[in-house]
Amino acid sequence: MLAFAYSRSEMVHDALFVIAKMKDLNMQPSILTYNSLLYNLRHSDIMWDVYNDIKDSGIRESKQTNSILVDGLCKQSLMQEAVTLLHQADHVASFNTVMSSFSKMGFVDVAQSIFCLMLKFGVHPDANSYNILINGLCLAGSIEDALKLTYDMDKHGVEPNAATYNTISKGFHVLGKISGALKSIQQMLTKGLNPNSITYTLLICGNCQAGKVDESLILRDEMLSQGYQLSYISYSVLVSSLCKIGRVDEALFLLYEMEIVGLKPDDVMYSIIIHGLCKQGDIQRAIQVYMEMCTKRVFPNIFTQRAILLGLCERGSLSEARMYFNMLTSSDDNWDIVLYNVMINKYAKLGMTHETLQLYNQTVEKGIDSTIVTFNSLIYGFCIAGQLTKAVRLFDNIRDHGLAPTAITYTTLMNFLCENGNTKEMFVLMREMEASGVEPTHVTYTVIIKGFCKQWKLKESLLVLDHMISLGLYPDEVSYNILIQRFCKAGEIKQAFALHDEMISRDLKPDGVTYNILINGLCVYGDVHDADKLFLYLREHNFGLKKAAYMTLIKAHCVKGDVNQAMMVFSEMVKMGFEVTVRDYSCVINRLCKRCLTNEAKVFFSMMFSNGVLPDVYIYMVMMDALHLVGDHHSVNELLPNMVKCGFDDS
Structure with a gap:
């Protein structure tokens, strides 16, 4: 008993001393004591000394003795010796141990050979034998072979257990086949097997991945009512999914629930929630969560810092954003160019070129490498401020910094060249973009369409539209509005309405701008009565007409001398609540x-x-x-x- 107790407590040398003392007193240790000692020594070579001692003493070995030896050889990665010992084994546990080891090493085919060897030796596989192979096949992506094994289990009278179905479900989940995972768990429930924490975790993850967050929350409640505690993975998936669909308050509740049950949220989970709050524009609460995070000694990672700064730039005040930015970048060890890019982009959008250049020079002084995002923001800033020459000069210097212009770089510059009436330079840039092998986006093509429209090359603009569609790049409302406006100005009202119909056929919803253009086109270049008919149709069907459409129609009726109609539309505009x-x-x-x-x-x-x-x-x-x-x-x-x-x- 003393030797056994020492062995169980992993006090191996004490156990060996007791056994030696027993021999001195002519006392024989039992096989149970030896097995316990073997088990605790299975990671080391001393295991063989104990095994030889068993042989020398003449004690009859038990089935567990062989299993422990096989397990020890596997633990020591002596797989060939383990397979040799299997020839003397008649216990399923030994075969399972070797199969499991080969499977974990990625040799599922060898594990399958061991399974066949077991059948050859007349050893009947149990549910664990099948589960080991099923798990290995699932990890290898062979889900069909894994399913065949489950059918094979039934044929040989081995009942699949909860672990079998959970393993299959996990395999489907890894391959992204959520429906397969849910079907497997449904089979398990049909057979009367009770779901465990693994089952619930798989279901929660699967439903979240399929966008069924509410179903995952119901499962969470069911899991808690069954006395199971959610794992960190379940909480993480739920928090992330809730934040993605804008339900940040519920995500925050789960975060606090985690802490109550003894799970500590990490910096990644806090980052997800902070980013979600920033996206909603709730910057104050984001900062509050940020402060809570710091007080709990969960140190914010770089993604948290970026989320807060981005939120302050998008929804907060500029002064707050700059103060936070200064705090983050005050130390010399913060070399995160993304923080600079966020702040530079904010200044650029406001046309504050002095501030953008000041921050850019700061990165140069610190030795922080700029990215193409940095240059894109700077170019946009110069364009917004009307300093097109500087923007072009900066564009020409991009490659000197080891960077290459992207579609955004080209498109930004092309757009402002077009806006300034310099369509010739815009098309030169377009050809350079093609020669550089930079793939245009749908926005790039929209700018090209705008360029052709400005030159009154309407046929060419339609050809560009067809070309982008043939490439699988679909135009948006802006693309069509540009074309519709230009065709209206050209007096080609029928073509403008044909483009409107094409928009609808492509599942694009014409907006208030589209209808304002069409009403204006009818008023100026077509028939005011047709404009009235369109206006009434749109108003009756709640198409969300803008104030500009009302004013366009009012002005047209005033010019035509139809004052009563003008007054009626004006009164309607006031009634609709427009200022x-x-x-x-x-x-x-x-x-x-x-x-x-x-x-x-x-x-x-x-x-x-x-x-x-x-x-x-x-x-x-x-x-x-x-x-x-x-x-x-x-x-x-x-x-x-x-x-x-x-x-x-x-x-």
Whole structure:
């Protein structure tokens, strides 16, 4: 008993001393004591000394003795010797041990040979034997062979257990075949086998991967009611999935639940939640979680820092973002160019070229290598600020830094060249892009379409549209809006509407901009009555018309002299809740006055006051000028005191 206790406590040398003392006293240790000692020594060569001692003592070996020896040889990677010992074995555990070792080493085919050897020797495989092979085949990606083995189990009267189905499910999950994993677990439940924590974890992961987060949360509740605790993997997958679909509050609840059950969230999990809060624009809570993380001595990783800075740049104030950036980069050991890229990009979007260059120079001084993202932001910043020459110069210097321009680099510069009317240079850049083997994006093609439209080469622009579609790059609403607008301006209204129909056929939803362009096209180059019909159709079907569409139609009716229709559309615009400004009234009144429709202009003038909008001095001057022309001096004399009352100088 003493030798056995020492052995169980892994006090091997003490156990060997007791056995030696027993021999001195002519006492014989039992095979149980020897087996225990062998088991604890199976990682070392001393195992053989104990085994030889068993042989010399003449004690009859048990089935466990051989199994322990085989296990020891496998642990010491002496696989050939282990296979040799199998020839003397008649116990399934020994074969299972060798199969498991070969399978873990990736030699599933050898494991299968051992399985055949077991059958040859008349040793009946158990569920564990099959499970070892099934697991090896699943890890090797041979899921079909693994499934065949489960059918083979049934044929030989070996019942698949929960481990069998869990292994198959895991195999399907690794291959991304979620439906197969769920089907396997369903088979397990049908057979009356109870799911364990592994089953639940697989189901939770599978459902999350399939986008069924709510089903995973139901499984979590079921798992807890069964007395199982969620693993770190389950929490991690649930938190990540919830954040992806914007349910960050629920993810945060799970994070706190983890801590209650004794699991410690790591920096990655905190980063996911902080990034989710930043995406929602909840920067204050993101910073709060960040502070909690630090107080719990979970040190933020670089992704957390990036998420906070990105959130501050996108939704927070610029001063807060810069303060946080300065704090992160104040130490000399922070060489993260991504932090600089985030801040440079923010300044670039605001056209603050001085600040972008200041930060870029800081990276140069620190010896931090710039990326192409850095240069893309700088080029965009120069373009926004109208410094196109500097942008082109910077573009030409990219390769000097060991970098190559990307599709974004070319597209950004091409777009601003096009906007500035320099379509010739834009097409030169396009050819350079093709020669460099840089694949254009759908945005690049949209810019090219815009370039052809600016040159009134409408046929060529349509050819570009067809070409990009043939390459599998599908145009978006912006691409079509550019074409529709240019065809409207060319007076080709039918072609503009044909493009509108093509948009719909490609599952693109025309937006308010599209319909404003079409209504404007009909008003200016087509028939105002057709514009009315389109307007009524869109309003009845709640297409979300913009204020610009209303104003376009109002102006057109004013020009045509159809004041009643103009007033009706104007009233509808006010009723829809659009903010109507002095400028809107000014547009209408000015057009009516130009057509000498002063009575109608007076109606709109009165409407201004009733809607709480005060006229400016320009409207007073337009009205008085028009009234003078028609000889309505009485109305002019009424307007003058009103003008003074509103605080305008009547001189």
